[in-house]
Amino acid sequence: MNSFLIYGATGYTGGLVVREALRQGLRPILGGRSAAKLQPLASELGLEYRAFDLANPAAIRDGLAGVSLLLNLSGPFKRTAGPLVDACLTTRTHYLDLAGEVPEFEALVARDAAAQAAGVMLLPGVGFGVVPTDCLAAHLKSRLPGATRLTLAFQTVGGVSRGTAETVIEDLPKGGVVRRNGRLYHVPAGWKSRRVDFGSGLVTALYNPWRGDLSTAYHSTGIPNIETYAVIPPPMNMLMRASRFIGPLFGTSFMQKLLKQQVQNQPDGPNDAERAAGSTVAWGEASDERGGRVWASIAGPEAYDFSALTAAAIAGQVLGGAARPGFQTPARLLGATFVLGLPGVKLSDVF
Helix, strand or coil, X not given: CXXXXXXXXXXXXXXXXXXXXXXXXXXXEEEECCHHHHHHHHHHHCCCEEECCCCCHHHHHHHCCCEEXXXXXXXXXXXXXXXXHHHHHHHXXXXXXXXXXXXXXXXXXXXXXXXXXXXXXXXXXXXXXXXXXXXXXXXHHHHCCCCCEEEEEEEEECCCCHHHHXXXXXXXXXXXEEEECCXXXXXXXXXXXXXXXXXXXXXXXXXXXXXXXXXXXXXXXXXXXXXXXXXXXXXXXXXXXXXXXXXXXXXXXXXXXXXXXXXXXXXXXXXXXXXXXXXXXXXXXXXXXCCCEEEEEEEEECHHHHHHHHHHHHHHHHHHHHCCXXXXXXXXXXXXXXXXXXXXXXXXXXX
């Protein structure tokens, strides 16, 4: 049993991942809720498709029959991961997704024992959301084994998908977390900022309290104190800073509807030209109690292209036998150097 199903194949990111998977020599089964949407894409690409709704557990299990690996691209993952993982534990199907936020990772950490008992791997976050930063965290830990503090930040050039923007809007009133002494503590969005040099001079990065690295980097490295930052586009930067003071207002149905209406006027995501012109840089700093400090950065392609590249490559690794039962992180499963084997990705160490 070595078949591979991509659920959410007809979405914006799904289309990118499916084509990248084909480019890498994989032949995924296309999955999603709507047969009417799946059939034309499957016909165009010469692939099998299966339509099943996540509200029907039996239908999910039937959809995963004979499937060894599921890649979930259907967000928001806080709603889709649960029913899909339930089915995967029954059908003994390894599970991957593109989750990028702490609660989504911690929910699967909590299912580690069940996954191990079933012989199933749970590996969320196989896209840009954590793969380069997770590998970067593991690399910094290898350079400074006694590190007790880790700071990660990223900067992207390119657009944001509608789904990503809607997720941020939903999370604004709730805030997020910081990791202190191995535990997660609540902090508001835009809690603080710092200046970071991503290679072209210092820029301001805003604290991003939702980053999955606050979960994955801890499990990959054991470093107990972790902060995460990002260079946020001006409109969202303003909303995150404002949420510190008027967070409850952003949680009202009126404001949620108003903000999401603005997002609905935007394209699904960056177009081909915008992605081709885009780029990403992940930056990290680790320090220990003796004053030791190390820095490094990883530069790569535009974020959505990066996600397609890593998701397909990790799927190929898993299909090739790399899976380990239980909850995993990209760096823990494949090592700190995994991302460096991908085209257009470069590590820069600062000594």
